[in-house]
Amino acid sequence: MASALRYEYTVETEDLAKTYVMGPVSVKALDGISVKIRRGEYLSIMGPSGSGKTTFFNMVGGLDRPTRGKVYIDEVDIAKLDAYELAWLRARKIGYIFQTFNLIPVLTAMENVSLPMIFAGVGREERLKRARELLERVGLGNRLDHKPSELSGGQQQRVAIARALANNPVIVLADEPTGNLDLHTGLDIINLLKTLNTEKGVTIITATHDLKMIDVSDRIFWIRDGKLERIETRAQVSARAEE
Amino acid sequence: MKMSKEKQEITFPLSEAISFAVESIRRRFSRALITVISIVLGIAFLSALLTITRIVSALSGGLSQTSQGPPLYQIWMAAIALLVCGVGIINSMLMSVTERYKEIGTLKTLGAEEIHILELFLIEGALMGLIGGIVGAFGGWLVAFIMYYVQSSSPQLVLQASLSSIDIVGISIVLSVILSLVSSMVPAYMASKLNPVEALRYEV
Numbered sequence: 001m002a003s004a005l006r007y008e009y010t011v012e013t014e015d016l017a018k019t020y021v022m023g024p025v026s027v028k029a030l031d032g033i034s035v036k037i038r039r040g041e042y043l044s045i046m047g048p049s050g051s052g053k054t055t056f057f058n059m060v061g062g063l064d065r066p067t068r069g070k071v072y073i074d075e076v077d078i079a080k081l082d083a084y085e086l087a088w089l090r091a092r093k094i095g096y097i098f099q100t101f102n103l104i105p106v107l108t109a110m111e112n113v114s115l116p117m118i119f120a121g122v123g124r125e126e127r128l129k130r131a132r133e134l135l136e137r138v139g140l141g142n143r144l145d146h147k148p149s150e151l152s153g154g155q156q157q158r159v160a161i162a163r164a165l166a167n168n169p170v171i172v173l174a175d176e177p178t179g180n181l182d183l184h185t186g187l188d189i190i191n192l193l194k195t196l197n198t199e200k201g202v203t204i205i206t207a208t209h210d211l212k213m214i215d216v217s218d219r220i221f222w223i224r225d226g227k228l229e230r231i232e233t234r235a236q237v238s239a240r241a242e243e
Numbered sequence: 244m245k246m247s248k249e250k251q252e253i254t255f256p257l258s259e260a261i262s263f264a265v266e267s268i269r270r271r272f273s274r275a276l277i278t279v280i281s282i283v284l285g286i287a288f289l290s291a292l293l294t295i296t297r298i299v300s301a302l303s304g305g306l307s308q309t310s311q312g313p314p315l316y317q318i319w320m321a322a323i324a325l326l327v328c329g330v331g332i333i334n335s336m337l338m339s340v341t342e343r344y345k346e347i348g349t350l351k352t353l354g355a356e357e358i359h360i361l362e363l364f365l366i367e368g369a370l371m372g373l374i375g376g377i378v379g380a381f382g383g384w385l386v387a388f389i390m391y392y393v394q395s396s397s398p399q400l401v402l403q404a405s406l407s408s409i410d411i412v413g414i415s416i417v418l419s420v421i422l423s424l425v426s427s428m429v430p431a432y433m434a435s436k437l438n439p440v441e442a443l444r445y446e447v
Binding site for chain 1: 259346
């Protein structure tokens, strides 16, 4: 449904760089990152604060434009998209999950999950049905009509996950999804993301410094000072940990 | 483009936009109430002024029926009342935009286009203008009528004149909606132009 076409690489970046100019100072947030991310992969981008994780997330998500280099989503260069096509991409191809959940406070859980489907032009009946299914899937079947303020942090993040999946995206981008959650709730969210990754075959890219994420990741990109330090598989990380 | 094969439109039906705007107003009721009250006062003033002018001209024997309408200083007063009212709406909508940076950023990541954000804030402004306009226009008209009805020696004439100036109520309501729409334009435009990354990074 999300895509009849299959590409080996869902995301590709070429020499991706972003420089922020603040008065006389220019800061290289990203400095030439070239990676390929496979369809269905669970990928973690790790690195200390300020290493450029979030900047990378924003570039790949089409939320910000790079200073140099290219981002391809399903082999389409997103720099070439106009505002309308970019909105279309955000609505249908990419689901976003944020550290601060970012649910719309005036809407209920059901309405929050329905929102991306409104933009994608899904009919009302179908919308409500899918929103209910998704919320049940993330374990909130009994919280459909609650507003975000009436839900705990973990529950809000579950709503956000359901919302990210609403239009059957190819990619789910999660920026510090466990950053505002306690250890146990964070683990629940990580496991939920992994299950959905396996079940639906959706590519998951998380920017995080939560080491719990390593256990479910297929590959880990270590980023430091805007550069790609190394790429490791989960096995390599645990082998290194045992040394 | 490869995407075109599966391409469907990005939409935001008016009905959805309206219910979203209504929900936003309900959730931020006290803020909306203050804005609406300022609209009510401005519009009530205008509506009362116009109605009184009609009543007075009717009482003076219809002689000045064809004459110039309200005196200049009254027009000035009404204009200033409307101006204050408009500035109040701009202020309130700007605060509403600032308060909702994150929400706007989120909507954009979900696929909202600039026009959708613009639509949302304009509808919100127009709705508040409509509510404030209805209350204010009727209120002002009623006050003018009662004031003259009670003290006049020919209440029948006052009643007649008031009833025949019910069109003023309609005019005032339309004016109120237009005023609110115009005042909401700048804040709505600002909201629609927000870059999602900056909007999301913003902390209130």
